[in-house]
Amino acid sequence: MRVSIKDIARTAGVSHSTVSRALNDSALVSEATRRRVKHLAEKMGYSPNTLARSLVTRRTDTVGVVVTTITDPFMSEVVKGIQLAADEHGYTVILCSSEETPEREMAAVEMLRSKRVDGVICIASRIGALYLDHQERIDAPVVIINNHNEQTGRYPFTVSVDNRHGGYLAARHLVQKGDRRIAYVSGPAAVNHSSSRDRLGGYRQALIETGIEPDPALVVDGNGCPDGGERAFEALVTLREPPTAVFCYNDMTAMGLMHAARRASLSIPEDLAVVGYDDILLASYLSPPLTTISQPKIEMGQRAMRMALSLMSDEGASKEMSGTSEALVQCRLVTRASTVGRQDKNPRAVGS
Amino acid sequence: MRVSIKDIARTAGVSHSTVSRALNDSALVSEATRRRVKHLAEKMGYSPNTLARSLVTRRTDTVGVVVTTITDPFMSEVVKGIQLAADEHGYTVILCSSEETPEREMAAVEMLRSKRVDGVICIASRIGALYLDHQERIDAPVVIINNHNEQTGRYPFTVSVDNRHGGYLAARHLVQKGDRRIAYVSGPAAVNHSSSRDRLGGYRQALIETGIEPDPALVVDGNGCPDGGERAFEALVTLREPPTAVFCYNDMTAMGLMHAARRASLSIPEDLAVVGYDDILLASYLSPPLTTISQPKIEMGQRAMRMALSLMSDEGASKEMSGTSEALVQCRLVTRASTVGRQDKNPRAVGS
């Protein structure tokens, strides 16, 4: 039988409100009864019913997190950052996975709404602009990680890296290294998924700045997964003029591409230089270790959570005031052996 | 302003109980009013308050999942399986991360209790036997993935692979290949974490069966992460008689170890054969691709969730009846180039 404050009130010989006060360290109870009540609660194995509490306080101390798939190392890291910041502030995380489909993402948000979460964080959302409507419906702040809105240019609340800059850094690195035919393997195609396009934009800019005419044939489709990278490689090697370097949407893609290249007996970086994006843990353990654009994943998660926290506290006030806000975090180039000589002899160069 | 069934009752000109019935498809409402109410609810942007509902139904349709760290690919995959099975049955997942510390794990369970989850699933728990007490306190079924209890030999409800068999398969493979000096790199040390010890047991058995005397010097500590594998390598190469093959607690460890070996200019598998455990996605993309013991991670998650589901429905009855139950899932050896010749020429052999 579950014990409630009523039960402990009865056996303590006080009213249930006194118990409530004691348990919540209200100033309106004598030190004596507080101790007695707390001791009793402990002894009786009491566990506060947060459902009941939330019903009256109108706060659940819970945030919903929506990912496309938890399996992606990038996602896991960001989620970890969210988790850390969350339970640092006594918040709980409800995790939802959209499995890449917009419908499931919508369903997840709706479910979070009915669970009355205090806020929601979406990573690499697939429904984009629709959130603007949802944000009104859900009556809780929504912060988005790594998306920009097509229409307005950005969501009300976002944290993201400067993807364009990242793409620029990657391509410029290759150019400086001497490559002229540099390919780009894109990420998952999705209407409102701008990160790949932004990286592509930076890549183009770097080429043009150096007087290289971007060749559309060198831009091929990927899907953010290793198999996409493998297919991209096949597409690239069959070109009349194959690239000497490839910039991949992310590390997973690069991993697949490198695997395919090795199977084709190409050596990296001699025959083909490769740059990834994300700097996931395994990047430095690949052979050769992967040059990549590092994103502060944990930090991004923390930033997003903190942003949500502040929106949840000041709510109405600052929310209406600022109206919109965007946190840009820094990304940086981490140079490893997949683009330059025998650097993996020196493991101290490993980033992350 | 949030709209409740009262609101929609008022504007519909009926009582709120009628609205409740209509929304829940009770047979006790005319088809006409049901439609009218539902239409209205939709129009008014109604979202059922699950908190209130759960307060009376005493069910939250929520399970808590406790992991040590979501960053580990093995964990992510299992969680994904749980997710899939969960929302196939309309359940929600609350994710907690213990960050490897028992205290946080206890805190997580306590928090889940106060959120009144209908069940909890723990992956690679670090507090072991203590769960037996908790299971009574929490008043909800607890199923454990990949642990055995030291005292009783097993937890009340578990799903796990036969770690001993997996270890046996790995070592036997190396023996058959011709190796005699075979090392083992252990997993994270933890009082109630039996998986590493079981794998070690199977490894020993395979050696002994073949007439090889297990050499304690060949068993070194790891921590389940790449850096642990790197350190283990250093320990092993400095041995008077270094091993010619290594069986690692998991793929992450193997990844680190291979990295260190490459830096030391050893070639794999010629100088050193390596076997991992888990068969995470990247295993087949490493260079050379990693031979490993494959666990059906998604399936394990699904099994655990289904087990929890059945415990939650029949509760009292079957729970008391069966008292305890353990699901064993199959693991298998996936042979790749880290132990045998130029097999990576044939990518079709890739498992997972």
Place this chain on the structure above:
DNA sequence: CTGTTAGCGCATTCAG
């Protein structure tokens, strides 16, 4: 400092 009273939003009797 403490007890009494309300009510959060909903499901569920019990009477019609």
Place this chain on the structure above:
DNA sequence: CTGAATGCGCTAACAG
């Protein structure tokens, strides 16, 4: 088929 009344466990006034 429908409405009125009750209570889930808790916090928050409001009176003592």
